[in-house]
Amino acid sequence: MTTDLIVTLDGPSGTGKSTVSRLLARRLAIPYLDTGAFYRAATLAALAAGADLSDAEDVGRIVAEAEFSQRGDRMILNGEDVSETIRSAEVTLHVSEVSAHPSVRALLVGHQRAWLDANGRQAVVEGRDIGSVVFPNASHKIYLDARPEVRAARRADQVGDKDTTEVLADIQRRDHLDSTRAASPLTIPDDAIVLDTSDLDIDQVVDRIVALVADS
Ligand code: DC
Numbered sequence: 001m002t003t004d005l006i007v008t009l010d011g012p013s014g015t016g017k018s019t020v021s022r023l024l025a026r027r028l029a030i031p032y033l034d035t036g037a038f039y040r041a042a043t044l045a046a047l048a049a050g051a052d053l054s055d056a057e058d059v060g061r062i063v064a065e066a067e068f069s070q071r072g073d074r075m076i077l078n079g080e081d082v083s084e085t086i087r088s089a090e091v092t093l094h095v096s097e098v099s100a101h102p103s104v105r106a107l108l109v110g111h112q113r114a115w116l117d118a119n120g121r122q123a124v125v126e127g128r129d130i131g132s133v134v135f136p137n138a139s140h141k142i143y144l145d146a147r148p149e150v151r152a153a154r155r156a157d158q159v160g161d162k163d164t165t166e167v168l169a170d171i172q173r174r175d176h177l178d179s180t181r182a183a184s185p186l187t188i189p190d191d192a193i194v195l196d197t198s199d200l201d202i203d204q205v206v207d208r209i210v211a212l213v214a215d216s
Helices: 017-028 035-048 056-065 089-099 102-118 130-134 148-159 164-180 202-215
Strands: 005-010 032-034 068-071 074-077 122-127 140-145 193-196
Touching: 005 017, 005 130, 005 202, 017 032, 017 122, 017 202, 032 035, 032 102, 035 056, 035 068, 035 074, 035 089, 035 102, 035 122, 056 102, 068 102, 089 102, 089 164, 102 122, 102 130, 122 130, 130 140, 140 202, 148 164, 193 202
Parallel strands: 005 122, 005 140, 032 122, 140 193
Antiparallel strands: 068 074
């Protein structure tokens, strides 16, 4: 029997979370789960069905009927690889609204817990509520943060957008929605280690987390 090794990485977007999680998983030789991709896929399913996104019951039904799986870094929705489509501006615009519904969260958290069991309970898992709600007993909890201007510049770079003012406004809008929603808001778990990545490069962040994991 293996021991659980669950490294949770929570925090807002633009902190380097996704890149750090992928590299960290590779360094630790364990799989990686991107829970934001589930919320994005749920949003895509609701949009494709023409649902009223404010209608919790309607959206909940669509998400309950959909099939989600993640293989490597590919997100599969109803048997189709949607890894690129879920990064579209339309999905990004609506994902906070869909992920605020408790019914949606309950369903997706169930899928995320099942994924961990199916993967031998050793993984790097990134999201917004992983250390606080999804895996509160995780062995290592990290919360990544960075100054808003730094996060906007990184995000603008990632999506090839030159207008950082607009990107900053969008990041602040999503931060506000994600951290003020009633169900599982973005929060720093009590027992998490907070790492500000503003003045660190990706390798430095990964090195620090590897050292933390090795130390305990
Ligand atoms: O990490 P991301 O930008 O792909 O996440 C997309 C959205 O999904 C984000 O705005 C909030 C939501 N999300 C969430 O509510 N809980 C998670 N564990 C992960 C993401």
